[in-house]
Amino acid sequence: MDINKKSLLQDLTPEIVSTSRRWYFLFALFVVIWAIGIYALIQQIDKGHIVTGMRDNVVWGVYIVNFIFFMGLSYAGALISGVLHLFKSKWRAPVIRFAELITVISLCIGPFFIFFCIGRLDRLPFLFAFPRIQSPITWDVIAIITDLFGCFIFLYLSLIEDFAILRDTTDIKVKPWKKKLYRILAIGYQGSEKQYRILSQAKNVMAAMIIAIAIIVYSVLAWIFGVTLQPGWHSTIFGPYFVIAAVFSGTGLLIILMQIFRKIYKLEKYITKKHFINVGVLLLIIAAFYGYFTFSDYLTKWYGSVKMDKILIDKLFEDYYLMFIFANYIGILIPLIIVGIPRFRTIRNIVIAAVIALLGLWFNRYIIVVPTLETPFLPIQDFRMDFIKYSPTWVEWSLTAAGIAIFGIFMMLVSKVAPLVSISEMEASEDVQGT
């Protein structure tokens, strides 16, 4: 590949220089979806949680599923970007920024689903005013805030060099206000040896930190379930199981985003089949681990035949069998087959495998949260259908769609000020020639 610095800058900053029609169209679409979500939220605030499918028994529904899902994506992004950075993978350059952005954006969106789930939002400040260290909820609040700071710092550190390049470049036309912004954000980085050394050191430290934090934070989230005595939740492997599942979903999303932005921003030259195969192999390895954990979790529950676990597993194979099969069979086996057999490893197939993995993971979260709540230890006193069986309403679906839309909006806004593929990483890679 023959790429010089000028063409690299021009290729990687199309939306920074000008705004395409496609950008406006996509942005408008996301804003409309988001606006519908806001309308749904107003309905929920006005009429209360009665407009959702949640009732006395199933108090956690799609909102919590989305919360776990988005947080999983975030931790996966952190793990992937941290590992790629620390191990100095040669092929990381075009994908690492996506992983970093997934981390921060998902982390900003996820907690909102908790707010949607809380009946008395006015009591939320009590969580900070009177925290109880012994509560897993408090651990989670501390963990998320800590993780958010860490991921922001890591993302910012990795952007500094790009901001400096954009500040100094004359190869592309950047609006004056953006130049001013880059001047501030680049914090005087000139690329001197000393500055480079300090920056590299800080990035290495933060990469290691965010790996550790991602594992701890997602384990904490898993322990919110694991430390309760509910059937299906009280499991010692929930911590590592959640971490593996998170990386699985995050890898899937990474592949999807690579493909979307590769097409939209015409990055085919930089994000090649090689990158898809490399991330696909990562997906394959994680799928194998994830399948192993899933099997292990259900096998021990089924073999133990504890009364409530048995009722739950029967429910999964009766009321939720299609979802169960999709989440735990198709969602694992298809990525394994597609990426595992070299003949099937085309970009399109890998993207399809990633979509299946991502959907499978969402359903996996659904069947972890909802059927357990439909199987309480004490018999359900109120036998109204909506108490027995949870069905998400249009309000919950709208807010879910709004969550996805806001992810898109954030990605697009970021693309207006920062390159989605790291220029400095690409420059440092062997393929790029000097100016």
Place this chain on the structure above:
Amino acid sequence: MKKELLYIFLLSLIVGQWSFQPLAAQVEEEDEILSPYIEFKYLKNTEGQRILDAKIFLATDLGLVPLEGLPVKFYTNYEEPELMGEVNTDSKGIARYIIPEESVLPMDEDNNWWFYAEFEGNDRYEMTMEELTVMDVNLSMSVNEEEGAKNIILEAYTMIEGEKIPVSDEDIYIFVPRMFSLLPVAEGYFIDGLAEVKFPEDVPGDENGNLTVIARFNDHWQFGNVEQRVETEWGVPASHDVAESHRALWTQIAPRWMIVTLTIMLIGVWGHYLFAIVSMILIKRKGKKTE
């Protein structure tokens, strides 16, 4: 790209269709005309109010599902049914009609009242009805405590053509209210209109030992449900002191190991953040020097 989008769209459709099939099936089921059941009960309470409760529900695999908002008509007089009133079922599927005190209810030749509850049906549910006959009974209750023994004295009689007829050879049950239902704690037997029941010693009350004692003809074949309630101090005072447990979430302070672990972790992590921030400051300073 277009092809991929199409694949993804089709895949989402298939997954959506598959995964939420149980819900779709549920919606499909909603198009059928369903056959609900009705449970019809008579209750005469402590205040002498006569209450008719008609509960409408569906029997499903998941249990009994109460039906809300269905109009139930209540009738009396077997010979020429007279509409007493119409009430909609509430969220628990119960339509409750309180017979006005001044109502004079026609009796049949056996001195029974006849009641009939009917839901006429709609485009979703089939018609359902139930009838019952009850004989009016007067129940009174008094309590006394002698030498530590707690006794309940009950008197029951019916009025037939102005004559007081004592109830005999019938069981009566003593209940106390608990969280979800009434708990039977004792039972007695009427002989010549009187029954004496010994109340057990070990029934928990509130923190002061207050306890509501209920004597009740419970789903009686002839009298229906007739009850009397008396407030007593016969309960064992309940203790709400929670045994101290260091592992509980509601303890005043977290275990020491937890505080230490969390503190070390937070200091470690935020220390590294501080290092990163200091590095940024250093980069800025070096930049200024270079300029």
